[in-house]
Amino acid sequence: MKIILPNFCIFVSIVILLERPLLSKNESAVDKKPIEIYAEGGIEWDKNKKVYIAKKNAEATKGRLTVKADILEAYYEESSNKKSDIKTLNAFGNVLINDNETIIKGGKKASYNIRKEHFIVLGKKISLISENDSVSSNRKLEFWKSKNIAIATGEAEAIKESKYVINADKLVAHLETIKDGNYEVKKIIAYNKVVIKTNNEIAYSDKALYNKTSEICKLFGNVKLKKDESFLTGEYAEMNLKSGISKLLPYPGNKIKEQENRVKALINTDKNE
Numbered sequence: 001m002k003i004i005l006p007n008f009c010i011f012v013s014i015v016i017l018l019e020r021p022l023l024s025k026n027e028s029a030v031d032k033k034p035i036e037i038y039a040e041g042g043i044e045w046d047k048n049k050k051v052y053i054a055k056k057n058a059e060a061t062k063g064r065l066t067v068k069a070d071i072l073e074a075y076y077e078e079s080s081n082k083k084s085d086i087k088t089l090n091a092f093g094n095v096l097i098n099d100n101e102t103i104i105k106g107g108k109k110a111s112y113n114i115r116k117e118h119f120i121v122l123g124k125k126i127s128l129i130s131e132n133d134s135v136s137s138n139r140k141l142e143f144w145k146s147k148n149i150a151i152a153t154g155e156a157e158a159i160k161e162s163k164y165v166i167n168a169d170k171l172v173a174h175l176e177t178i179k180d181g182n183y184e185v186k187k188i189i190a191y192n193k194v195v196i197k198t199n200n201e202i203a204y205s206d207k208a209l210y211n212k213t214s215e216i217c218k219l220f221g222n223v224k225l226k227k228d229e230s231f232l233t234g235e236y237a238e239m240n241l242k243s244g245i246s247k248l249l250p251y252p253g254n255k256i257k258e259q260e261n262r263v264k265a266l267i268n269t270d271k272n273e
Contacts, residue, residue, distance in 0.1 A: 035062045035086070037072065051075045060089060067112065068096040088113060095121060102130045102175075102183045104143060117145040126152075128173075130183035134159045135173050148175040148183070158188055163241055164217070166210065167195040186212045194219070200244045201227040203237065215242035223248065 037043060041056030051073050054060070058072040070093030076086040088111060091097075095107030097119060104110075107121035120142050127136035128143060128150050135141070139154025149172065152158075156171040169192035175183045190196075190208040196217060206221030217239040225232040225239075225246055232248045239246045 035060065037074070039072070049075075050077060058091075064100045066096075066098045067091055067110075068094070068098075069110070070094055086114060095123070097121070099145070101177065102128055104128045104141065106136075107141075117147075119143040119145070128152075130175075132161050133173075133175075133183065133185045135171060135185075137171075148177065149173070150175065156190075158185065158190075160185065163198070164210075165197040166190055166208065167193075167197075168208070169193050184212070185210075196239065198239070198241060198244070201225055201239075201246065203239060203246070205237070210241075216240055218252070220252075 037052065037054050038059040038061075039054035039056060041054075041058075043055075044053040045051075046053065054072040054074075056070065057068075058070065059066065059068045060072055060074065061067075067089060069091035071091070073088075073090040073092075074086050075088045075090070076084045078084050091107070091110040091112075093108065095105070095110045097104040097107075097110065097112075104119065104121055104126065106123050106125040106127050108123040110119060110121040112119050120140065122140050124138050125136070126138070126141040127134055128141060135150050135152050135156070135158050137152035137154050137156045140152070142151040142153075143149070152171045152173070154169070156168055158164075158166040158171050158173060166188060168190035170190070172189040172191075173185050174187040176186045178184050188208075188210040190210075192206065194203075194205045194208045196203040196205075196208060196219070203217075203219055203226070204222070204224040205219035208217055208219045210217040219237040219239070221235060223232075223234050223237045225237055225248060232246075234248045235250060236252050237246060237248045
């Protein structure tokens, strides 16, 4: 079953009010299309609760954005002049979100605030995937489409093909749109139980900041760098992911302070030991 919202007089105002919020900077006027809802099991309209409910293999599309799930709920509000404006789209079961720039999959439940262009996706195997990057979580993933920010909470992981894997309790990924319309991670902030794996070494810390422009990852607090069987420990380190060179410092800027912890190296020269 398929519903195109402009087919009814109440839906005309929804299309007009939603055209602007659902379009990102990179979308053109060609994408100014009506909201379409598909469902194999039918679509209910509850006027009392002000919600449209699409059941069984439901799908909602608007321009380049597509949301798929077992069940979709579109909540709307009415203004004083009786015009309707959908404010929230909820998705339940096998959630898949695709805007032709990135894909969010693996969600059991999701909520989309249309005005803020803000997604909250819950599940045990959630992932946001672009061409060369991915951000995943086993609990919650938030995505601000207009701000290009993704936040993964709960055993979060960020992967850059052939460069690094970052694990932490929480990851904040700042994205940028590249020429082909795809997303690419430009900055990552990692919080708590941070583990960074590259082709050369493994690093541990309380917090980390990765910058794509400089290809440097800064680590803060309880830092440990491990390469083969050797360790470096301290409170601050910088990993150059491009050159493969890492350096450990007592603290950012390497300015000497009184009673500051020194860096420490433990080098294992006997691999058979």
